[in-house]
Amino acid sequence: MKAYSIDMRERVLQAVEKGYPREEIIKLFGISRSTIKRYLKQWHETGNVDRRPIPGRPSKKFAPLQAGLTAQLQAHPDVTLERHCQLWEQEHGQRVSTTTMGRAIRRMGWTRKKRRWVPPNETKRREVLGENSSSSSTPANWS
Template identity: 60%
Template sequence: MKAYSQDFRERVLRAVDLGRPRAEIVQLFGISLATLKRYSKQQREKGHVRPRAIPGRLPKKQAQLEAGLTPQLQEHNDATLEHHCAMWEQTHGERVSRWTMSRAIKRLGWTRKKSRSGQWSAMRKSEPPGERRREAFQRMHWCFLMKPAPILP
């Protein structure tokens, strides 16, 4: 859930400063009493009501991966995620999971599309002798493509 804007937080505290009852402020702004108390405490102790940073570890591989991945994608756009991970480990000496690679490719704006450039292969349907055989079909595989930039008016 996204944090309330700083402007909204300041308007809530302005209503408190004007002497309005807390129950009325909670009803008017659609916030909980605990949120109102937290804003008041933060204003009193820190002097501001800016939203706090979302907790969690900072990404370690993201910046390096996104910086060096584009040339690899352009050169090997038909490689699978596993192949991209193996190529990255071979060239950079750092192991990357399939999921990390997938998120990095998505952040760079590349999409996965089916490609019909695979080889033809014949498949036999398991049918009694003398029956019609299944026609050969073209095998599909995935490739990565760069999304076109949106056209702005």
Template identity: 55%
Template sequence: MKAYSQDFREHVLQAVDSGYPRVEVIRLFGISLSMLKRYEKQRREEGHVRPKAIPGRPPLIRTQVEAGVLPQLQAHADATLEQHCAMWEQTHGERVSRWTMSRAIKRLGWTRKKSRLGQRSAMQRSAPRGARTHESFRQTNWSFLMSAVPILP
């Protein structure tokens, strides 16, 4: 979830500073009382209400993989995720998980779908699509169903 903008935060605090009751400010802006208290505390202690940095370490490998995987995809379009990970490890010396590789490929918009203009199968259909090919289905005696269903006048 993204943080509210600094402009929004300042508007909330301006409404409080101009004398509007907290309950009315909360209802007007659609925020909680605890959020309003946090904004007031942050302004009092830090002198601003800028959004804080998202905790956690930044991804280290993701940008490298996204930047360098496109030539590998173009050269080896039919390779599996595991094969792409192995190729990445051979060329770059870093091991990359399947999930990291999958996300990088997805962000690039690369799809594994084959084109419809490709080679057609050499096998011929014996019947049109949707036709029933099993003779046993046609020869089944369905009379047991008719005896169970009452006929209404």
């Protein structure tokens, strides 16, 4: 789950400071009572409500992958994840799983598609679905 924005955290604290009832804050922001308690505790201990770092050690393989993977992706844009892993091992001598390779490629913003996906705007969506105001609700050949 993604962390709430710092702006929202600050608005929650402002609502608490202004004296709004906790139940009203919970309904207004869609958060739990424990989230409010956690924000207040963090505010009193540190003086801010910034996001805390994700626990655990950093990845050992991602930094080298990030440094050299762009050239490999540009040279071989259409190969499979398995083939990317083989190429990486041949060039760098480090074995990488397909899962790790896929995560690294996604973190760098690359997709398997040739161009980035962009959601259609409302007009195009209606044209695709056949929702024009001049057309009837059922096509003539469906009856």
